[in-house]
Amino acid sequence: MQVEYEAVIGIETHVQLLTKTKAFCSCPSKFGSDPNTNVCPVCLGHPGTLPSLNAAAVELGVRASLAFGGAVARTSKFDRKQYFYADLPKGYQISQYDEPLCSGGAVEVEEKDGTRRRYGITRAHLEEDSGKTVYGGADRMAGSEYSLVDFNRAGVPLLEIVSEPDMRSGRDAYQYGDELRRILRFAGVSDGNMAEGSMRCDVNVSVRPKGTSDFGTKVEIKNMNSFSNMQKAIDYEIDRQSNLLRTGRGSEIVLETRLWDEFKLQTYSMRKKEGLADYRYFPEPDLPPLILSDGMLEQIKASMPELPAARRARYLSLGLPLQDVLVLADEPTIATFFDTVLATKVSPKAAANWITGDIQAYCKDNKKGMGELAMTPQVLADMVALIEEGIISGKIAKDLLPSLLEGAANEKGVRQLVTERGMTMVTDEGQIAAMVEQILAANPKQLEQYRGGKNKLQSFFEGQVMKESKGRVDPKLMKAVLMKKLNQEA
Amino acid sequence: MLELLCLHGASAGHDVRDSTSSSRPVPSFSQALEPSTSGSSTDYASSRPLQGKRMALIKETLGEGVEPQVQAAIMQAAKHYESLGAVVEEVSLPSFRLGLPAYYVLAVSEASSNLARYDGVRFGSRNKDAAELQAMYEASRELGLGGEVKRRIMMGTYALSAGYYDAYYKRAQQVRTIIASEMEGALQQYDGLLCPAAPTLAYRFGEKAKDPLSMYKGDVCTVNVNMAGLPAVVLPCGFADQASHPGSPQLPVGLQVVGRAFDEAGILQLAHAYEQTRSAENWPTLAFPALP
Numbered sequence: 001m002q003v004e005y006e007a008v009i010g011i012e013t014h015v016q017l018l019t020k021t022k023a024f025c026s027c028p029s030k031f032g033s034d035p036n037t038n039v040c041p042v043c044l045g046h047p048g049t050l051p052s053l054n055a056a057a058v059e060l061g062v063r064a065s066l067a068f069g070g071a072v073a074r075t076s077k078f079d080r081k082q083y084f085y086a087d088l089p090k091g092y093q094i095s096q097y098d099e100p101l102c103s104g105g106a107v108e109v110e111e112k113d114g115t116r117r118r119y120g121i122t123r124a125h126l127e128e129d130s131g132k133t134v135y136g137g138a139d140r141m142a143g144s145e146y147s148l149v150d151f152n153r154a155g156v157p158l159l160e161i162v163s164e165p166d167m168r169s170g171r172d173a174y175q176y177g178d179e180l181r182r183i184l185r186f187a188g189v190s191d192g193n194m195a196e197g198s199m200r201c202d203v204n205v206s207v208r209p210k211g212t213s214d215f216g217t218k219v220e221i222k223n224m225n226s227f228s229n230m231q232k233a234i235d236y237e238i239d240r241q242s243n244l245l246r247t248g249r250g251s252e253i254v255l256e257t258r259l260w261d262e263f264k265l266q267t268y269s270m271r272k273k274e275g276l277a278d279y280r281y282f283p284e285p286d287l288p289p290l291i292l293s294d295g296m297l298e299q300i301k302a303s304m305p306e307l308p309a310a311r312r313a314r315y316l317s318l319g320l321p322l323q324d325v326l327v328l329a330d331e332p333t334i335a336t337f338f339d340t341v342l343a344t345k346v347s348p349k350a351a352a353n354w355i356t357g358d359i360q361a362y363c364k365d366n367k368k369g370m371g372e373l374a375m376t377p378q379v380l381a382d383m384v385a386l387i388e389e390g391i392i393s394g395k396i397a398k399d400l401l402p403s404l405l406e407g408a409a410n411e412k413g414v415r416q417l418v419t420e421r422g423m424t425m426v427t428d429e430g431q432i433a434a435m436v437e438q439i440l441a442a443n444p445k446q447l448e449q450y451r452g453g454k455n456k457l458q459s460f461f462e463g464q465v466m467k468e469s470k471g472r473v474d475p476k477l478m479k480a481v482l483m484k485k486l487n488q489e490a
Numbered sequence: 491m492l493e494l495l496c497l498h499g500a501s502a503g504h505d506v507r508d509s510t511s512s513s514r515p516v517p518s519f520s521q522a523l524e525p526s527t528s529g530s531s532t533d534y535a536s537s538r539p540l541q542g543k544r545m546a547l548i549k550e551t552l553g554e555g556v557e558p559q560v561q562a563a564i565m566q567a568a569k570h571y572e573s574l575g576a577v578v579e580e581v582s583l584p585s586f587r588l589g590l591p592a593y594y595v596l597a598v599s600e601a602s603s604n605l606a607r608y609d610g611v612r613f614g615s616r617n618k619d620a621a622e623l624q625a626m627y628e629a630s631r632e633l634g635l636g637g638e639v640k641r642r643i644m645m646g647t648y649a650l651s652a653g654y655y656d657a658y659y660k661r662a663q664q665v666r667t668i669i670a671s672e673m674e675g676a677l678q679q680y681d682g683l684l685c686p687a688a689p690t691l692a693y694r695f696g697e698k699a700k701d702p703l704s705m706y707k708g709d710v711c712t713v714n715v716n717m718a719g720l721p722a723v724v725l726p727c728g729f730a731d732q733a734s735h736p737g738s739p740q741l742p743v744g745l746q747v748v749g750r751a752f753d754e755a756g757i758l759q760l761a762h763a764y765e766q767t768r769s770a771e772n773w774p775t776l777a778f779p780a781l782p
């Protein structure tokens with residue numbers, strides 16, 4: 001009988017906290033500046049300088065912990081993790097070892113069919129980032145002629161979130177990472193931008209015969225710049241390890257760090273790990289214990305925003321379909337936009353349709369986020385209201401939307417714009433009747449066929465009137481008038 | 491003491507760039523010089539200015555391992571304090587001598603970490619001949635660091651290594667806690683604890699270079715102050731013959747006065763009173779060579 005294998009996957013996620021300044025000095029922590037411009041004696045590790053903790057980093061760490069339901073430690077401490085590397089200016093990283101800021105928590109994911117999955121979080125702790133090594137003459141260390149270090153990132157505050165080994169497939173890992181990122185973005189903790197490195201996932205993958213409880217030898221995978229790459233890398237690695245086990249070559253699975261090559265679609269070994277690295281952790285003598293006051297904790301709790309799961313539940317309770325809800329609660333900017341429209345009391349369903357349909361398509365085409373739209377939420381609300389009041393038709397709204405998205409009605413308002421452009425609905429029965437008669441007169445052949453029994457031609461006439469009126473006639477009234485005229489004996 | 495007081499007044503208090511500095515308000519130190527010394531020092535001495543003060547000699551810093559002439563000078567100073575009206579007793583701090591080994595474990599551990607940045611990348615001299623990073627580290631540190639520094643880095647690295655941390659670093663921290671609580675306990679009864687600054691007179695330059703342990707032993711009286719986070723002041727309390735170098739000039743003996751946490755003013759007052767009234771007998775005038 002063939003042995004079935006299952007994978008055990010745990011993820012360490014490094015999240016860059018959205019502080020203005022670094023963790024232990026007052027340098028800006030922004031991305032994309034010229035190399036070595038956001039540096040000072042503290043983050044460069046000049047002899048004699050001392051760290052002073054950025055309270056904003058602590059606050060964001062606490063927010064993250066509360067967001068994924070972890071227990072926030074009232075007292076935690078900082079430690080030195082010591083190793084030599086050119087981009088580590090002090091020869092150690094200030095981190096938290098045995099008394100982390102947060103213990104426990106979970107990321108809960110809801111499947112499209114309504115079943116829930118829970119991925120546990122072991123702990124989360126604060127630490128500082130290292131600098132960035134750039135290799136000259138090659139894209140990695142091997143074969144390079146020289147290397148340069150950019151210390152702009154050195155000292156930027158990170159939260160390392162360690163998951164339980166609860167995932168079994170690349171898809172599980174994708175779900176965990178995707179929802180964790182969403183939670184952190186809604187909580188305002190991080191922008192979660194994987195391409196810029198503000199969210200980095202290191203994945204541990206091991207494989208064991210299904211039904212056993214011991215862990216196999218774990219392999220670490222790094223260097224995945226998106227969750228879909230992470231999913232592919234994990235699935236590749238599970239296959240690789242299972243095949244080795246299946247063919248009696250299990251000893252070839254060794255403790256090592258592998259990197260994902262997104263072009264060859266495979267992992268390759270970066271370095272073997274010889275035993276466990278000894279980081280010689282010890283308490284950071286330059287920093288006192290981190291003590292959170294009742295006041296600070298209460299203040300953070302009170303300021304927690306609505307998180308993705310709660311938003312999804314709220315949107316579902318408005319009667320919106322899950323498919324729309326997932327889009328609306330995917331991004332803080334979309335959710336905020338939608339909520340602002342909702343506050344004007346227009347129909348949630350209508351607002352959701354416009355956002356998930358035409359507006360999302362526009363964003364995609366123009367590579368814009370909802371936060372970058374020129375159109376204000378009020379404009380969308382007004383447009384929906386005008387449809388609901390029967391002042392414009394849905395067809396007109398669709399035509400109008402592109403200019404609204406460019407901000408055409410931000411100043412004067414939709415109502416004014418619609419009037420100026422003569423787009424208001426024609427509801428005068430006499431006016432509509434005249435239009436209908438004109439169309440009937442212009443299409444005598446079709447009229448004859450209709451009257452000869454070809455009822456389907458009704459929609460042809462409707463279309464012609466709509467076209468003639470540029471979509472402005474009240475469709476209900478027009479249909480009624482048309483029917484009356486069509487069925488009149490000639 | 492006046493200069494010391496000025497300096498301390500300027501440096502005391504919270505430093506925003508040092509998170510380990512206390513943020514409690516800094517008291518005025520001017521009363522440390524009270525009662526006033528205006529008038530003759532004989533009048534001042536006979537006014538028993540330290541009436542009501544309680545002091546104690548630390549038993550573990552006297553006797554075995556202490557040069558007799560150092561001990562004699564300290565006992566003389568204790569008598570002098572009594573003459574100023576203070577009560578001077580003896581107090582036993584059983585863990586006191588554990589402070590030295592514990593201190594060295596902690597100090598070298600921190601030093602090994604603090605000195606990691608002298609790796610030739612940004613700090614320290616770089617050996618440019620090395621072919622790759624690891625070799626560059628090794629060659630640069632071999633080149634740039636001195637013998638005593640290397641010794642401390644190696645001891646500290648060892649003490650912090652996996653499997654040894656509990657036996658060394660953690661245990662030293664436990665010893666530190668015991669020492670701190672013992673000293674704080676004694677200071678509930680006494681305004682100042684007295685001991686020599688060092689168990690021997692100053693040794694000659696290079697004399698103990700081959701014997702670092704005996705050099706470290708010279709710190710036995712002073713390290714506990716840092717371990718316990720207490721203020722202390724060291725002041726000259728006389729001169730003594732160098733037993734191992736007969737005929738050489740006499741060398742100064744230091745008296746250490748240890749006070750309660752944040753009671754710098756209290757020990758400065760004790761030191762000031764001593765300084766104002768000490769006997770001029772056997773106190774050589776120091777002649778410094780003129781500056782070029």
Ligand SMILES: [Zn+2]
Nearest residue numbers: 025027040043
């Ligand atoms: Zn800085």
